[in-house]
Amino acid sequence: MDQLNQILIQRRKKADELAELGVDLYANDFKPAHHISEVLTSSSAEEVLADIEDASNVRTSFQVAGRILAMRKFGKASFLHIQDDSGKIQIYVQRDSVGEGTYKQFKKWDIGDIAGFRGKLFKTKTGELTIQADTIKLITKSLRPLPEKWHGLTDVEMRYRQRYVDLIVNPEVRETFRNRIEIIRLLREYLSNRGFLEVETPMMQAVPGGATAKPFKTHHKALDMDLYLRIAPELYLKRLLVGGFEKVFEINRNFRNEGLSTRHNPEFTMLEFYQAYATYNDLMDLTEEMLSWLTEEVNGSMKVTYQGQVVDLSPPWKRYTIDEALIEVGGVDPDVLDDPEAVMQLAKEKGIELEPKAGPGKAKTELFELLVEEKLINPTFVTAYPTEVSPLALKNRENPEVTDRFELFITGREIANAFSELNDPVDQKNRFAKQIAERGDDEEVHPVLDEDYIRALEYGLPAAAGEGIGIDRLVMLLTDSPSIRDVIIFPHLKAEK
Numbered sequence: 001m002d003q004l005n006q007i008l009i010q011r012r013k014k015a016d017e018l019a020e021l022g023v024d025l026y027a028n029d030f031k032p033a034h035h036i037s038e039v040l041t042s043s044s045a046e047e048v049l050a051d052i053e054d055a056s057n058v059r060t061s062f063q064v065a066g067r068i069l070a071m072r073k074f075g076k077a078s079f080l081h082i083q084d085d086s087g088k089i090q091i092y093v094q095r096d097s098v099g100e101g102t103y104k105q106f107k108k109w110d111i112g113d114i115a116g117f118r119g120k121l122f123k124t125k126t127g128e129l130t131i132q133a134d135t136i137k138l139i140t141k142s143l144r145p146l147p148e149k150w151h152g153l154t155d156v157e158m159r160y161r162q163r164y165v166d167l168i169v170n171p172e173v174r175e176t177f178r179n180r181i182e183i184i185r186l187l188r189e190y191l192s193n194r195g196f197l198e199v200e201t202p203m204m205q206a207v208p209g210g211a212t213a214k215p216f217k218t219h220h221k222a223l224d225m226d227l228y229l230r231i232a233p234e235l236y237l238k239r240l241l242v243g244g245f246e247k248v249f250e251i252n253r254n255f256r257n258e259g260l261s262t263r264h265n266p267e268f269t270m271l272e273f274y275q276a277y278a279t280y281n282d283l284m285d286l287t288e289e290m291l292s293w294l295t296e297e298v299n300g301s302m303k304v305t306y307q308g309q310v311v312d313l314s315p316p317w318k319r320y321t322i323d324e325a326l327i328e329v330g331g332v333d334p335d336v337l338d339d340p341e342a343v344m345q346l347a348k349e350k351g352i353e354l355e356p357k358a359g360p361g362k363a364k365t366e367l368f369e370l371l372v373e374e375k376l377i378n379p380t381f382v383t384a385y386p387t388e389v390s391p392l393a394l395k396n397r398e399n400p401e402v403t404d405r406f407e408l409f410i411t412g413r414e415i416a417n418a419f420s421e422l423n424d425p426v427d428q429k430n431r432f433a434k435q436i437a438e439r440g441d442d443e444e445v446h447p448v449l450d451e452d453y454i455r456a457l458e459y460g461l462p463a464a465a466g467e468g469i470g471i472d473r474l475v476m477l478l479t480d481s482p483s484i485r486d487v488i489i490f491p492h493l494k495a496e497k
Contacts, residue, residue: 179298390405
Protein backbone atom coordinates (compact mmCIF):
# COMPACT_ATOMS: atom_id res chain seq x y z
CA MET A 1 0.00 0.00 0.00
CA ASP A 2 1.45 3.38 -0.98
CA GLN A 3 1.91 6.23 1.45
CA LEU A 4 -1.04 8.25 0.16
CA ASN A 5 -3.49 5.37 0.62
CA GLN A 6 -2.21 4.83 4.15
CA ILE A 7 -2.79 8.51 4.95
CA LEU A 8 -6.30 8.36 3.48
CA ILE A 9 -7.14 5.36 5.65
CA GLN A 10 -5.74 7.06 8.75
CA ARG A 11 -7.73 10.21 8.07
CA ARG A 12 -10.95 8.30 7.53
CA LYS A 13 -10.33 6.50 10.82
CA LYS A 14 -9.85 9.81 12.66
CA ALA A 15 -13.03 11.16 11.10
CA ASP A 16 -14.97 8.10 12.26
CA GLU A 17 -13.55 8.43 15.78
CA LEU A 18 -14.51 12.09 15.95
CA ALA A 19 -18.01 11.29 14.72
CA GLU A 20 -18.34 8.66 17.46
CA LEU A 21 -17.42 11.35 19.99
CA GLY A 22 -20.33 13.44 18.71
CA VAL A 23 -18.25 15.90 16.68
CA ASP A 24 -20.00 17.39 13.65
CA LEU A 25 -17.47 16.86 10.87
CA TYR A 26 -19.15 19.45 8.63
CA ALA A 27 -20.45 22.08 11.02
CA ASN A 28 -22.20 25.22 9.90
CA ASP A 29 -22.60 27.09 13.17
CA PHE A 30 -19.32 28.99 13.56
CA LYS A 31 -19.23 32.52 12.20
CA PRO A 32 -15.84 34.26 11.97
CA ALA A 33 -16.08 37.83 13.21
CA HIS A 34 -12.76 38.94 11.77
CA HIS A 35 -10.54 38.30 8.78
CA ILE A 36 -6.96 37.42 9.67
CA SER A 37 -5.71 40.54 7.93
CA GLU A 38 -7.91 42.61 10.26
CA VAL A 39 -6.36 40.92 13.27
CA LEU A 40 -2.81 41.46 12.03
CA THR A 41 -3.39 45.17 11.39
CA SER A 42 -5.55 45.93 14.43
CA SER A 43 -4.58 48.36 17.15
CA SER A 44 -4.40 45.40 19.51
CA ALA A 45 -1.78 43.77 17.29
CA GLU A 46 0.25 46.98 17.22
CA GLU A 47 0.12 47.25 21.01
CA VAL A 48 1.06 43.61 21.56
CA LEU A 49 4.01 43.87 19.19
CA ALA A 50 5.03 47.13 20.88
CA ASP A 51 4.85 45.48 24.33
CA ILE A 52 2.22 47.94 25.63
CA GLU A 53 1.04 45.70 28.46
CA ASP A 54 -1.43 48.08 30.09
CA ALA A 55 -3.40 48.93 26.91
CA SER A 56 -7.06 47.93 27.18
CA ASN A 57 -7.34 46.87 23.52
CA VAL A 58 -4.78 44.12 24.06
CA ARG A 59 -7.48 42.19 25.89
CA THR A 60 -9.79 42.19 22.84
CA SER A 61 -10.88 38.73 21.65
CA PHE A 62 -10.77 37.85 17.99
CA GLN A 63 -12.82 35.16 16.26
CA VAL A 64 -11.32 33.77 13.06
CA ALA A 65 -11.68 30.73 10.82
CA GLY A 66 -9.43 29.15 8.22
CA ARG A 67 -7.62 26.11 6.91
CA ILE A 68 -4.89 24.55 9.04
CA LEU A 69 -1.58 24.68 7.15
CA ALA A 70 0.82 23.49 9.85
CA MET A 71 0.61 21.89 13.30
CA ARG A 72 3.01 21.19 16.15
CA LYS A 73 1.23 19.09 18.76
CA PHE A 74 2.56 18.58 22.27
CA GLY A 75 1.14 16.89 25.34
CA LYS A 76 -0.70 19.83 26.83
CA ALA A 77 -0.39 22.56 24.18
CA SER A 78 -0.02 22.95 20.43
CA PHE A 79 0.85 25.58 17.85
CA LEU A 80 -0.75 25.73 14.42
CA HIS A 81 -1.00 28.12 11.50
CA ILE A 82 -4.29 28.82 9.77
CA GLN A 83 -5.02 30.65 6.55
CA ASP A 84 -8.12 32.45 5.31
CA ASP A 85 -8.50 34.41 2.08
CA SER A 86 -6.80 37.45 3.60
CA GLY A 87 -3.74 36.04 5.34
CA LYS A 88 -2.15 33.60 7.77
CA ILE A 89 -1.78 33.64 11.56
CA GLN A 90 -0.47 31.40 14.34
CA ILE A 91 -2.86 29.87 16.89
CA TYR A 92 -1.88 28.58 20.33
CA VAL A 93 -4.16 25.87 21.74
CA GLN A 94 -3.67 24.91 25.39
CA ARG A 95 -5.45 22.00 27.07
CA ASP A 96 -6.22 24.00 30.20
CA SER A 97 -7.79 26.81 28.14
CA VAL A 98 -10.11 24.72 25.94
CA GLY A 99 -10.80 21.80 28.28
CA GLU A 100 -9.46 18.27 28.40
CA GLY A 101 -12.28 16.72 26.34
CA THR A 102 -12.02 19.34 23.59
CA TYR A 103 -8.25 19.04 23.52
CA LYS A 104 -8.54 15.26 23.14
CA GLN A 105 -10.72 15.80 20.08
CA PHE A 106 -8.37 18.46 18.79
CA LYS A 107 -5.48 15.98 18.74
CA LYS A 108 -7.37 14.09 16.01
CA TRP A 109 -7.42 17.14 13.78
CA ASP A 110 -5.16 17.22 10.70
CA ILE A 111 -3.40 19.67 8.45
CA GLY A 112 -5.97 20.67 5.86
CA ASP A 113 -8.91 20.75 8.27
CA ILE A 114 -10.94 23.95 8.40
CA ALA A 115 -11.54 25.25 11.91
CA GLY A 116 -12.62 28.26 13.93
CA PHE A 117 -10.84 29.87 16.88
CA ARG A 118 -11.55 32.61 19.38
CA GLY A 119 -9.02 34.17 21.68
CA LYS A 120 -6.73 37.04 22.60
CA LEU A 121 -3.47 38.12 21.06
CA PHE A 122 0.00 37.65 22.46
CA LYS A 123 3.55 37.65 21.15
CA THR A 124 5.70 34.53 21.30
CA LYS A 125 9.34 34.56 22.36
CA THR A 126 10.28 34.68 18.69
CA GLY A 127 8.12 37.78 18.22
CA GLU A 128 5.29 36.12 16.26
CA LEU A 129 1.79 37.50 16.72
CA THR A 130 -0.41 34.64 17.96
CA ILE A 131 -4.01 34.05 19.05
CA GLN A 132 -4.26 32.15 22.33
CA ALA A 133 -7.46 30.22 21.78
CA ASP A 134 -10.08 29.81 24.48
CA THR A 135 -12.61 28.37 22.02
CA ILE A 136 -11.93 26.02 19.11
CA LYS A 137 -14.34 24.46 16.63
CA LEU A 138 -13.87 21.91 13.84
CA ILE A 139 -15.77 23.20 10.82
CA THR A 140 -14.76 20.80 8.02
CA LYS A 141 -12.76 17.57 8.31
CA SER A 142 -10.30 17.14 5.47
CA LEU A 143 -10.06 13.54 4.26
CA ARG A 144 -7.12 14.16 1.94
CA PRO A 145 -3.70 15.51 2.87
CA LEU A 146 -2.36 18.70 1.35
CA PRO A 147 0.23 17.82 -1.32
CA GLU A 148 3.34 18.86 0.56
CA LYS A 149 2.55 16.19 3.15
CA TRP A 150 3.26 13.37 0.71
CA HIS A 151 5.03 14.40 -2.52
CA GLY A 152 4.73 18.15 -2.97
CA LEU A 153 2.72 19.95 -5.62
CA THR A 154 5.41 19.80 -8.30
CA ASP A 155 3.43 18.18 -11.14
CA VAL A 156 2.36 21.11 -13.35
CA GLU A 157 -0.60 19.28 -14.89
CA MET A 158 -1.80 18.30 -11.42
CA ARG A 159 -1.61 21.96 -10.37
CA TYR A 160 -3.89 22.92 -13.27
CA ARG A 161 -6.22 19.94 -12.86
CA GLN A 162 -6.55 20.35 -9.10
CA ARG A 163 -6.52 24.14 -9.03
CA TYR A 164 -8.39 24.11 -5.73
CA VAL A 165 -5.34 22.52 -4.12
CA ASP A 166 -2.94 24.78 -6.01
CA LEU A 167 -4.75 27.78 -4.54
CA ILE A 168 -4.48 26.41 -1.01
CA VAL A 169 -0.75 25.76 -0.99
CA ASN A 170 0.64 28.37 -3.39
CA PRO A 171 -0.01 31.96 -2.28
CA GLU A 172 1.54 33.35 -5.47
CA VAL A 173 -1.18 31.57 -7.48
CA ARG A 174 -3.90 33.19 -5.39
CA GLU A 175 -2.20 36.54 -5.96
CA THR A 176 -2.17 36.00 -9.73
CA PHE A 177 -5.92 35.49 -9.79
CA ARG A 178 -6.52 38.43 -7.47
CA ASN A 179 -4.56 40.50 -9.98
CA ARG A 180 -6.63 39.09 -12.82
CA ILE A 181 -9.83 40.13 -11.07
CA GLU A 182 -8.42 43.60 -10.45
CA ILE A 183 -7.28 43.98 -14.08
CA ILE A 184 -10.78 43.18 -15.35
CA ARG A 185 -12.35 45.54 -12.80
CA LEU A 186 -10.06 48.37 -13.89
CA LEU A 187 -10.80 47.81 -17.59
CA ARG A 188 -14.52 48.01 -16.81
CA GLU A 189 -13.93 51.17 -14.79
CA TYR A 190 -11.92 52.81 -17.58
CA LEU A 191 -14.47 52.14 -20.31
CA SER A 192 -17.52 52.89 -18.13
CA ASN A 193 -16.02 56.22 -17.12
CA ARG A 194 -15.75 57.10 -20.82
CA GLY A 195 -19.37 56.42 -21.62
CA PHE A 196 -19.16 52.81 -22.82
CA LEU A 197 -22.11 50.59 -21.88
CA GLU A 198 -21.42 46.99 -20.82
CA VAL A 199 -23.68 44.56 -22.68
CA GLU A 200 -24.16 40.82 -23.11
CA THR A 201 -24.53 39.08 -26.46
CA PRO A 202 -25.37 35.45 -27.31
CA MET A 203 -22.89 32.71 -26.46
CA MET A 204 -24.70 30.31 -28.80
CA GLN A 205 -25.10 31.52 -32.37
CA ALA A 206 -26.87 30.09 -35.39
CA VAL A 207 -24.13 31.37 -37.70
CA PRO A 208 -20.60 31.67 -36.29
CA GLY A 209 -18.78 34.83 -37.28
CA GLY A 210 -16.66 37.78 -36.25
CA ALA A 211 -13.39 35.87 -36.61
CA THR A 212 -11.75 33.11 -38.60
CA ALA A 213 -11.71 30.01 -36.39
CA LYS A 214 -13.21 26.54 -36.14
CA PRO A 215 -16.24 26.66 -33.82
CA PHE A 216 -17.64 24.18 -31.33
CA LYS A 217 -20.98 22.81 -32.48
CA THR A 218 -24.03 21.76 -30.46
CA HIS A 219 -27.72 21.02 -31.13
CA HIS A 220 -30.79 22.69 -29.67
CA LYS A 221 -33.46 20.01 -29.33
CA ALA A 222 -36.49 22.24 -28.85
CA LEU A 223 -35.66 24.37 -31.89
CA ASP A 224 -34.24 21.37 -33.77
CA MET A 225 -31.30 23.38 -35.03
CA ASP A 226 -27.54 23.37 -34.81
CA LEU A 227 -25.91 26.14 -32.81
CA TYR A 228 -22.29 27.17 -32.39
CA LEU A 229 -20.44 28.44 -29.36
CA ARG A 230 -19.37 31.90 -30.36
CA ILE A 231 -15.88 32.51 -31.66
CA ALA A 232 -16.35 36.28 -31.21
CA PRO A 233 -19.16 38.68 -30.17
CA GLU A 234 -18.27 41.18 -32.91
CA LEU A 235 -21.25 40.90 -35.25
CA TYR A 236 -23.76 41.18 -32.41
CA LEU A 237 -22.01 44.17 -30.86
CA LYS A 238 -22.11 45.93 -34.21
CA ARG A 239 -25.82 45.16 -34.46
CA LEU A 240 -26.16 47.22 -31.28
CA LEU A 241 -24.49 50.17 -33.02
CA VAL A 242 -27.07 49.80 -35.78
CA GLY A 243 -29.70 49.93 -33.05
CA GLY A 244 -28.48 53.27 -31.76
CA PHE A 245 -26.00 52.53 -28.99
CA GLU A 246 -22.83 54.48 -29.73
CA LYS A 247 -20.33 52.97 -27.26
CA VAL A 248 -20.58 49.35 -26.11
CA PHE A 249 -18.27 46.74 -24.63
CA GLU A 250 -18.39 43.15 -23.48
CA ILE A 251 -16.01 41.07 -21.36
CA ASN A 252 -16.86 37.45 -21.80
CA ARG A 253 -15.87 34.04 -23.13
CA ASN A 254 -15.05 33.06 -26.68
CA PHE A 255 -14.68 29.45 -27.81
CA ARG A 256 -12.44 28.21 -30.60
CA ASN A 257 -11.95 24.56 -31.47
CA GLU A 258 -8.19 24.73 -31.72
CA GLY A 259 -5.10 23.26 -30.10
CA LEU A 260 -3.65 23.92 -26.67
CA SER A 261 -0.43 25.83 -26.12
CA THR A 262 1.17 28.31 -23.75
CA ARG A 263 -0.75 31.02 -25.66
CA HIS A 264 -3.99 29.24 -26.59
CA ASN A 265 -6.90 27.75 -24.66
CA PRO A 266 -10.12 26.71 -26.44
CA GLU A 267 -12.13 28.82 -23.97
CA PHE A 268 -10.71 32.27 -23.37
CA THR A 269 -11.75 35.74 -22.23
CA MET A 270 -11.96 38.74 -24.52
CA LEU A 271 -12.74 42.40 -24.09
CA GLU A 272 -14.44 43.76 -27.21
CA PHE A 273 -15.56 47.36 -27.53
CA TYR A 274 -17.06 49.43 -30.33
CA GLN A 275 -17.44 53.16 -30.79
CA ALA A 276 -19.54 54.96 -33.36
CA TYR A 277 -18.05 57.91 -35.24
CA ALA A 278 -14.52 56.74 -34.45
CA THR A 279 -11.63 55.38 -36.52
CA TYR A 280 -8.92 52.84 -35.85
CA ASN A 281 -6.59 55.76 -35.13
CA ASP A 282 -8.90 56.85 -32.30
CA LEU A 283 -8.75 53.35 -30.84
CA MET A 284 -4.96 53.28 -31.06
CA ASP A 285 -4.88 56.41 -28.91
CA LEU A 286 -7.47 54.99 -26.50
CA THR A 287 -5.67 51.64 -26.23
CA GLU A 288 -2.31 53.26 -25.55
CA GLU A 289 -3.81 55.42 -22.81
CA MET A 290 -5.91 52.62 -21.28
CA LEU A 291 -3.23 49.94 -21.11
CA SER A 292 -0.44 52.22 -19.91
CA TRP A 293 -2.79 53.53 -17.18
CA LEU A 294 -3.82 49.97 -16.31
CA THR A 295 -0.19 48.85 -16.02
CA GLU A 296 0.64 51.67 -13.64
CA GLU A 297 -2.48 50.99 -11.54
CA VAL A 298 -1.65 47.29 -11.21
CA ASN A 299 2.15 47.44 -10.89
CA GLY A 300 2.85 50.98 -9.71
CA SER A 301 4.94 51.62 -12.81
CA MET A 302 4.56 51.55 -16.59
CA LYS A 303 7.58 49.25 -16.75
CA VAL A 304 7.05 45.55 -16.12
CA THR A 305 9.40 42.59 -16.18
CA TYR A 306 8.13 39.67 -18.21
CA GLN A 307 10.17 36.46 -18.13
CA GLY A 308 13.36 38.42 -17.53
CA GLN A 309 12.67 41.10 -20.14
CA VAL A 310 11.88 44.68 -19.13
CA VAL A 311 8.87 45.95 -21.07
CA ASP A 312 8.15 49.68 -21.10
CA LEU A 313 4.50 50.60 -21.66
CA SER A 314 5.10 54.33 -21.31
CA PRO A 315 3.54 56.28 -24.22
CA PRO A 316 4.09 56.93 -27.04
CA TRP A 317 4.21 53.41 -28.53
CA LYS A 318 5.93 52.44 -31.76
CA ARG A 319 3.73 52.35 -34.87
CA TYR A 320 4.59 50.46 -38.08
CA THR A 321 2.70 49.51 -41.19
CA ILE A 322 3.03 45.80 -41.83
CA ASP A 323 5.38 46.58 -44.75
CA GLU A 324 7.54 48.83 -42.56
CA ALA A 325 7.74 46.11 -39.92
CA LEU A 326 8.77 43.50 -42.48
CA ILE A 327 11.49 45.81 -43.79
CA GLU A 328 12.84 47.31 -40.55
CA VAL A 329 12.40 44.34 -38.20
CA GLY A 330 12.12 41.36 -40.54
CA GLY A 331 14.88 42.42 -42.93
CA VAL A 332 12.76 41.92 -46.07
CA ASP A 333 13.82 43.74 -49.26
CA PRO A 334 11.32 46.57 -49.99
CA ASP A 335 11.30 45.61 -53.67
CA VAL A 336 9.98 42.16 -52.75
CA LEU A 337 6.99 43.65 -50.94
CA ASP A 338 6.06 45.69 -54.01
CA ASP A 339 5.95 42.56 -56.19
CA PRO A 340 3.06 40.11 -55.48
CA GLU A 341 4.86 37.20 -57.15
CA ALA A 342 8.06 37.91 -55.22
CA VAL A 343 6.11 37.93 -51.93
CA MET A 344 4.59 34.53 -52.75
CA GLN A 345 8.00 33.16 -53.71
CA LEU A 346 9.62 34.45 -50.48
CA ALA A 347 6.90 32.79 -48.42
CA LYS A 348 7.57 29.52 -50.24
CA GLU A 349 11.33 29.85 -49.65
CA LYS A 350 10.69 30.39 -45.93
CA GLY A 351 8.76 27.12 -45.75
CA ILE A 352 5.32 28.72 -45.41
CA GLU A 353 2.53 26.51 -46.74
CA LEU A 354 -0.37 28.50 -48.17
CA GLU A 355 -3.84 27.41 -49.25
CA PRO A 356 -4.07 27.05 -53.06
CA LYS A 357 -6.19 30.19 -53.45
CA ALA A 358 -4.20 32.32 -50.98
CA GLY A 359 -2.78 35.50 -52.40
CA PRO A 360 0.10 37.85 -51.59
CA GLY A 361 -1.82 39.46 -48.72
CA LYS A 362 -1.99 36.14 -46.90
CA ALA A 363 1.66 35.45 -47.75
CA LYS A 364 2.68 38.83 -46.36
CA THR A 365 0.89 38.25 -43.02
CA GLU A 366 2.44 34.78 -42.71
CA LEU A 367 5.88 36.29 -43.33
CA PHE A 368 5.17 38.88 -40.65
CA GLU A 369 4.29 36.14 -38.13
CA LEU A 370 7.47 34.26 -38.99
CA LEU A 371 10.00 37.08 -39.26
CA VAL A 372 8.71 39.94 -37.11
CA GLU A 373 6.13 39.07 -34.48
CA GLU A 374 8.30 37.56 -31.76
CA LYS A 375 10.77 40.47 -32.00
CA LEU A 376 8.18 43.09 -30.97
CA ILE A 377 8.86 43.25 -27.22
CA ASN A 378 7.79 46.78 -26.28
CA PRO A 379 4.22 47.77 -27.26
CA THR A 380 4.01 48.11 -31.04
CA PHE A 381 1.01 48.90 -33.25
CA VAL A 382 1.13 47.29 -36.68
CA THR A 383 -1.24 48.77 -39.27
CA ALA A 384 -2.26 48.52 -42.96
CA TYR A 385 -3.11 44.81 -42.99
CA PRO A 386 -3.98 43.42 -46.43
CA THR A 387 -7.68 43.46 -47.34
CA GLU A 388 -7.35 39.77 -48.21
CA VAL A 389 -6.98 38.84 -44.52
CA SER A 390 -9.30 41.51 -43.08
CA PRO A 391 -12.86 40.65 -44.22
CA LEU A 392 -14.60 42.91 -41.67
CA ALA A 393 -12.30 45.93 -41.85
CA LEU A 394 -12.79 49.13 -43.83
CA LYS A 395 -10.59 49.47 -46.91
CA ASN A 396 -8.10 52.31 -46.81
CA ARG A 397 -9.32 55.21 -48.94
CA GLU A 398 -5.92 55.82 -50.52
CA ASN A 399 -4.91 52.17 -50.97
CA PRO A 400 -7.81 49.67 -51.18
CA GLU A 401 -5.34 46.77 -51.10
CA VAL A 402 -5.00 47.36 -47.33
CA THR A 403 -7.41 48.12 -44.52
CA ASP A 404 -7.66 50.64 -41.69
CA ARG A 405 -6.67 48.05 -39.12
CA PHE A 406 -4.08 47.56 -36.40
CA GLU A 407 -2.83 44.79 -34.21
CA LEU A 408 -1.00 45.46 -30.95
CA PHE A 409 2.00 43.29 -30.06
CA ILE A 410 3.77 43.11 -26.70
CA THR A 411 6.47 40.53 -25.81
CA GLY A 412 6.07 39.03 -29.26
CA ARG A 413 2.38 38.29 -28.78
CA GLU A 414 -0.75 39.74 -30.27
CA ILE A 415 -2.65 41.51 -27.49
CA ALA A 416 -5.27 43.42 -29.48
CA ASN A 417 -6.86 43.56 -32.92
CA ALA A 418 -8.87 46.57 -34.12
CA PHE A 419 -10.11 48.30 -37.23
CA SER A 420 -12.41 50.88 -38.68
CA GLU A 421 -15.55 48.88 -39.36
CA LEU A 422 -16.76 47.96 -42.82
CA ASN A 423 -20.33 49.30 -42.97
CA ASP A 424 -21.10 48.94 -46.69
CA PRO A 425 -23.53 45.96 -46.88
CA VAL A 426 -22.77 45.24 -50.55
CA ASP A 427 -19.00 45.18 -50.00
CA GLN A 428 -19.44 43.10 -46.84
CA LYS A 429 -21.65 40.54 -48.57
CA ASN A 430 -19.20 40.25 -51.45
CA ARG A 431 -16.28 39.69 -49.05
CA PHE A 432 -18.18 37.03 -47.13
CA ALA A 433 -19.14 35.31 -50.39
CA LYS A 434 -15.54 35.41 -51.64
CA GLN A 435 -14.30 33.85 -48.39
CA ILE A 436 -16.88 31.06 -48.64
CA ALA A 437 -16.08 30.40 -52.30
CA GLU A 438 -12.37 30.11 -51.55
CA ARG A 439 -12.61 28.19 -48.27
CA GLY A 440 -11.79 24.77 -49.72
CA ASP A 441 -11.14 22.43 -46.78
CA ASP A 442 -10.41 25.29 -44.37
CA GLU A 443 -12.71 24.63 -41.40
CA GLU A 444 -11.89 28.05 -39.94
CA VAL A 445 -13.80 29.77 -42.74
CA HIS A 446 -17.53 29.37 -42.21
CA PRO A 447 -19.62 27.97 -45.08
CA VAL A 448 -22.78 29.98 -44.31
CA LEU A 449 -23.20 33.68 -44.99
CA ASP A 450 -24.76 35.64 -42.10
CA GLU A 451 -27.72 37.12 -43.99
CA ASP A 452 -29.15 38.74 -40.85
CA TYR A 453 -25.94 40.69 -40.28
CA ILE A 454 -26.07 41.92 -43.87
CA ARG A 455 -29.70 42.94 -43.29
CA ALA A 456 -28.62 44.88 -40.20
CA LEU A 457 -25.99 46.71 -42.25
CA GLU A 458 -28.66 47.60 -44.80
CA TYR A 459 -30.46 49.56 -42.08
CA GLY A 460 -27.25 51.53 -41.61
CA LEU A 461 -24.23 51.03 -39.38
CA PRO A 462 -22.69 54.39 -38.49
CA ALA A 463 -19.01 54.93 -39.18
CA ALA A 464 -17.34 53.11 -36.30
CA ALA A 465 -14.27 51.36 -35.00
CA GLY A 466 -14.01 48.25 -32.85
CA GLU A 467 -11.36 46.33 -30.97
CA GLY A 468 -10.76 43.04 -29.22
CA ILE A 469 -8.20 42.62 -26.43
CA GLY A 470 -7.17 39.19 -25.18
CA ILE A 471 -7.63 39.37 -21.41
CA ASP A 472 -5.69 36.19 -20.71
CA ARG A 473 -2.59 37.34 -22.59
CA LEU A 474 -2.83 40.76 -20.96
CA VAL A 475 -2.96 39.13 -17.52
CA MET A 476 0.02 36.95 -18.46
CA LEU A 477 2.01 40.10 -19.20
CA LEU A 478 1.03 41.95 -16.02
CA THR A 479 1.56 38.95 -13.71
CA ASP A 480 4.75 37.62 -15.37
CA SER A 481 3.06 34.29 -16.15
CA PRO A 482 4.72 32.13 -18.83
CA SER A 483 1.64 30.13 -19.83
CA ILE A 484 -1.99 30.99 -20.47
CA ARG A 485 -2.87 28.11 -18.14
CA ASP A 486 -1.32 30.05 -15.28
CA VAL A 487 -3.93 32.80 -15.63
CA ILE A 488 -7.03 30.72 -16.45
CA ILE A 489 -8.31 29.40 -13.18
CA PHE A 490 -9.59 26.10 -14.64
CA PRO A 491 -7.80 25.56 -17.98
CA HIS A 492 -8.75 22.82 -20.42
CA LEU A 493 -6.84 19.54 -20.09
CA LYS A 494 -6.98 16.06 -21.55
CA ALA A 495 -9.26 13.64 -19.75
CA GLU A 496 -7.74 12.21 -16.59
CA LYS A 497 -6.54 8.65 -17.01
